Amino acid sequence: AQTVTQSQPEMSVQEAETVTLSCTYDTSESDYYLFWYKQPPSRQMILVIRQEAYKQQNATENRFSVNFQKAAKSFSLKISDSQLGDAAMYFCAYRSANQAGTALIFGKGTTLSVSS
Amino acid sequence: EPEVTQTPSHQVTQMGQEVILRCVPISNHLYFYWYRQILGQKVEFLVSFYNNEISEKSEIFDDQFSVERPDGSNFTLKIRSTKLEDSAMYFCASILSGSGNTIYFGEGSWLTVV
Numbered sequence: 001a002q003t004v005t006q007s008q009p010e011m012s013v014q015e016a017e018t019v020t021l022s023c024t025y026d027t028s029e030s031d032y033y034l035f036w037y038k039q040p041p042s043r044q045m046i047l048v049i050r051q052e053a054y055k056q057q058n059a060t061e062n063r064f065s066v067n068f069q070k071a072a073k074s075f076s077l078k079i080s081d082s083q084l085g086d087a088a089m090y091f092c093a094y095r096s097a098n099q100a101g102t103a104l105i106f107g108k109g110t111t112l113s114v115s116s
Numbered sequence: 117e118p119e120v121t122q123t124p125s126h127q128v129t130q131m132g133q134e135v136i137l138r139c140v141p142i143s144n145h146l147y148f149y150w151y152r153q154i155l156g157q158k159v160e161f162l163v164s165f166y167n168n169e170i171s172e173k174s175e176i177f178d179d180q181f182s183v184e185r186p187d188g189s190n191f192t193l194k195i196r197s198t199k200l201e202d203s204a205m206y207f208c209a210s211i212l213s214g215s216g217n218t219i220y221f222g223e224g225s226w227l228t229v230v
Contacts, residue, residue: 035218037221043205043223043224044221045159045207047220050218091158100166100213101146101147101171102164103151103172104149104151104159104161104209105161106158109158
């Protein structure tokens with residue numbers, strides 16, 4: 001079974017600085033997707049960024065980028081120029097591409113606080 | 117942008133009562149999911165639904181839980197006899213097709229069992 005591990009329960013960053021959230025996963029599959037979701041205090045799940053395992057190029061969405069290391073099974077999220085609105089719980093998630101409709105598997109989350 | 121909608125946003129119920137949580141997935145989506153998040157914990161998969169039947173379920177999804185799509189638009193989660201430990205945020209989600217596309221989440225239904 002696949003597992004997702006986020007080893008940092010809490011992280012903090014100052015406004016305008018850069019922070020990296022770690023995620024590792026375990027799978028025997030070669031084809032899958034990885035995601036970072038943001039959960040602000042409203043508790044809504046908001047997709048931040050996604051990465052297809054077959055793509056070598058790291059995904060980027062504005063201030064958010066990932067460092068995808070397939071061999072190491074590592075998928076970290078970098079937030080540049082941090083803003084107060086980035087404060088939230090961040091979940092790393094895995095989804096198999098081998099079977100239609102498979103569910104997301106989440107890590108335990110990292111709470112990010114941003115200070116001014 | 118199309119969105120997944122859930123009702124109610126918050127429900128308080130007495131232990132032993134039946135609860136139905138409702139979801140309207142995005143209209144052309146084919147797979148539907150329920151997830152649960154106990155306060156302060158990770159998001160856990162409950163069940164997935166495709167073509168009017170359960171396609172996958174977790175160990176959490178026992179006989180107390182059921183899902184159905186009664187009218188082609190709503191997707192419901194029923195908890196037959198609620199327990200204190202059922203208190204959680206319940207998220208509905210949907211996806212266009214089986215692979216590749218992003219899973220979209222609703223805003224959640226916060227269930228408090230007293």
